[in-house]
Amino acid sequence: MASSLDAHLRSECGNDPLKQQVAETIRNLAGAAVKLRNKIIAGGDGMGQARGGTNAGGDVQKELDVIADRVFLEAAEASPLAYFGSEEQEGAVALKPDASLAMAIDPLDGSSNIETNVSIGTIFSILPVDEEHRADPSRVFRQKGSRQLGAGFFIYGPQLLLVMSMGNGTHVFIFSPGFGGFVELKTSIAIVDKANEFAINASNYRHWDQPIRSYVDDLLAGSEGPRERDFNMRWVGSMVADCYRILLRGGIFLYPGDGRKGYAKGRLRLVYEANPVAFCIENAGGKATDGTTSILDIEPEGLHDRTPLVFGSKREVERVARYIADPSALAERSPLFGKRSLFRA
Numbered sequence: 557m558a559s560s561l562d563a564h565l566r567s568e569c570g571n572d573p574l575k576q577q578v579a580e581t582i583r584n585l586a587g588a589a590v591k592l593r594n595k596i597i598a599g600g601d602g603m604g605q606a607r608g609g610t611n612a613g614g615d616v617q618k619e620l621d622v623i624a625d626r627v628f629l630e631a632a633e634a635s636p637l638a639y640f641g642s643e644e645q646e647g648a649v650a651l652k653p654d655a656s657l658a659m660a661i662d663p664l665d666g667s668s669n670i671e672t673n674v675s676i677g678t679i680f681s682i683l684p685v686d687e688e689h690r691a692d693p694s695r696v697f698r699q700k701g702s703r704q705l706g707a708g709f710f711i712y713g714p715q716l717l718l719v720m721s722m723g724n725g726t727h728v729f730i731f732s733p734g735f736g737g738f739v740e741l742k743t744s745i746a747i748v749d750k751a752n753e754f755a756i757n758a759s760n761y762r763h764w765d766q767p768i769r770s771y772v773d774d775l776l777a778g779s780e781g782p783r784e785r786d787f788n789m790r791w792v793g794s795m796v797a798d799c800y801r802i803l804l805r806g807g808i809f810l811y812p813g814d815g816r817k818g819y820a821k822g823r824l825r826l827v828y829e830a831n832p833v834a835f836c837i838e839n840a841g842g843k844a845t846d847g848t849t850s851i852l853d854i855e856p857e858g859l860h861d862r863t864p865l866v867f868g869s870k871r872e873v874e875r876v877a878r879y880i881a882d883p884s885a886l887a888e889r890s891p892l893f894g895k896r897s898l899f900r901a
């Protein structure tokens with residue numbers, strides 16, 4: 557029998573009191589995810605309906621976004637957390653004043669997919685709370701992602717999965733209704749170095765900067781282009797699902813900044829989307845950047861900051877950085893291949 561989430565968490569923490577609190581928080585999140593999954597399964601037409609407002613980040617808020625926020629806030633209240641920062645709320649919610657942890661969360665990732673019965677998720681990031689944060693709570697969610705003590709995401713799909721890391725490998729657990737909890741599905745995932753698939757919302761092609769266009773042009777040119785092999789494309793529209801696929805079989809995900817109003821730094825949020833995903837990806841041997849800089853090294857200015865995001869197989873992510881950093885190399889390659897894009901006449 558595979559080991560349970562509980563057993564795994566116990567073995568990760570040993571006697572470290574701070575890790576034990578992270579583990580207790582993850583246990584509570586797992587309980588909340590099962591609750592939310594049951595609500596999703598029970599369905600009801602209303603879940604994908606817009607509530608007529610937008611959240612703190614300006615996205616349309618749907619009924620399930622609000623339900624998810626409530627379910628995870630309850631789990632947070634039961635956990636050793638001093639602060640809860642959610643995509644669905646403007647500011648951080650203060651919880652237990654003396655607790656040593658804070659959690660940032662996207663309660664419902666992939667909201668545009670709710671009514672279509674495509675996988676959706678919850679993404680979480682657990683951070684330490686030190687004296688400096690108690691003195692100035694506005695700094696709690698301005699910590700770099702490299703300071704995360706635990707991070708991960710749930711996927712509500714054909715299966716309910718938990719992908720998580722406490723800094724010692726990235727592990728996957730599956731909810732087993734028979735067992736009544738999560739059991740280990742994959743331990744210490746290692747992302748393959750060579751990417752064969754890419755994920756990007758190609759409808760934004762005309763808004764991208766030239767390096768991103770050139771990179772994608774070269775992927776699309778396949779065996780006839782400079783890469784000399786073919787690539788497949790997948791875009792679920794729920795980052796959790798794209799991330800899990802990349803953990804399993806390699807590849808690359810890009811949500812770059814683009815020329816649309818409000819999209820200079822892309823769409824994704826640094827603190828509760830990019831950071832936890834980057835933590836899981838890097839703990840599985842992959843890489844996550846904003847194009848050039850490691851996501852985990854970026855100092856957020858606020859809870860709802862956006863960041864361009866590129867993650868996946870290490871070599872491929874490094875290649876994107878070369879396209880961005882060295883346009884002269886691109887100029888050399890473009891006379892031959894620049895005209896081949898499927899997007900250009």
Ligand code: F6P
Nearest residue numbers: 665666667757793794795796823
């Ligand atoms: O808001 C987050 C998110 O839903 C991600 O899960 C997903 O990868 C992305 O946005 C989809 O964006 P778009 O609708 O621009 O394709």
